[in-house]
Amino acid sequence: MAGLLxxxxxxxxxxxxRLVVQESQYSYLSIFEAGSAERGLVLLKQNxxxxxxxxxxxxDMDGLQFGKKVLELYPNVSIIVLTHLKMxxxxxxxxxxxxxGYLLKPLSKMDLFSTFDRLLIPDLIKEANYLRKAVSSSKTIEIDLGNPIQSALNYIHSNFHEPITLNEVADRVYLSASHFSRLFKAEMGVTFIEYLTKYRVEQSKRLLKMTxxxxxxxxxxxxxxxxxxxxxxxxxxEGMTPSEYRSIFSNLLHNNDPEEKFTF
Incomplete structure (x- = not known):
């Protein structure tokens, strides 16, 4: 997801x-905020x-440990530290x-945007190659009966471009529709339909950006x-039309050199 937690x-x-990012060329990022590690993990899984x-x-948790936990769950997420600690x-x-990245408070816009450039611009290029394969293909999903929600997520991620219903996915993980719906909401914090719709929008954003x-x-x-x-x-x-979103990225790619190298 083109998102920032x-x-x-x-x-x-x-x-x-949030205000610095919203007023920058990176205003396309969806921004989520948490005041604790526990809430951060919920938003991480949801978005x-x-x-x-x-x-x-x-x-409620050492920041380093929280960052490590994030990378255990999602190895491709980029972690940027912003702290008063200069040690x-x-x-x-x-x-x-x-x-x-490791940035110091008070926040430096230049340092933040240089880090964003280093992390985000190359990702746009990588996503173009990923999308050419992902949109046109699907794979067989193994069902883990001990983790039905993760199995459901895997199915959604591989078949989002096809018609998907709650009943269909519930059947695939061998649960009744009502029980699956409650379990999904309890674990993910959003309903099945909300998650599916948001995931589809996120995939469409990739296509709008890169094609x-x-x-x-x-x-x-x-x-x-x-x-x-x-x-x-x-x-x-997203608060804007698909065409408006595409225009933002068109301007971004034209104003940045994706081959430019940055240091930590």
Whole structure:
């Protein structure tokens, strides 16, 4: 997902980051905020952002441990530390943990955007290759009866471009529709339909970013019944039309060199 998760118990710090990003060329990022590691993990599972900005001093978990937990769950997520701590040992620990950046408070816009450039622009190029394969193919999903929700998620991620119903997925994980619906909401924090719709929108955003496919084709390739319903749903979730979203990325790619190298 082209999303940003901010995990910091300081409300002012989260607000500052959000406003800086919303007023930048990276305003296309969906932003999620958490004041604790526990809430951060819930939002991480619900939204699967590609960048997490975290403070090392969280009220319920050491920030380094939280970042490691994130990478255990989602190895491709980029972790950026934003902290008051200037100790070299902490920087070294963050590097050794596989984090992608270590920035100091107060927030420097230049440092933040340089880090975003380093992490996000190359990803746009990689996603283009991924999409050419992912949209046109599906694979057989093994069902883990001990983890039915993860099995359901795997099925959604591989078949989002096809018609999918709650009853169908519940049958695949050998649960009644009502029990599956309750279990899904309890574990993911959103309903089955909400998750499926949001995931389809996220896949459409990749196609809008990296291809010139017509809106109608993108709607069809991401599981939406028609272009009108796709556009209405996209605007409700993202706050802009698919065409407006595509324009943002067109400008972004033209104004940045994806081959430019950055250092940690």
């Amino acid at each position: 901010i995990v910091d118990d300081e409300v002012e710090s989260r607000e500052e980051i 699967q952002p590609n960048i997490v900005i975290l403070d090392l001093s969280l009220p 070299f040992e902490m920087v070294q620990a963050a590097i050794n943990a596989g984090f992608s 010139s496919l017509p809106i109608e084709v993108i709607a069809n390739n991401t599981g939406f019944a028609n272009a009108s319903y796709f556009a209405t749903t996209f605007k409700r979730i």
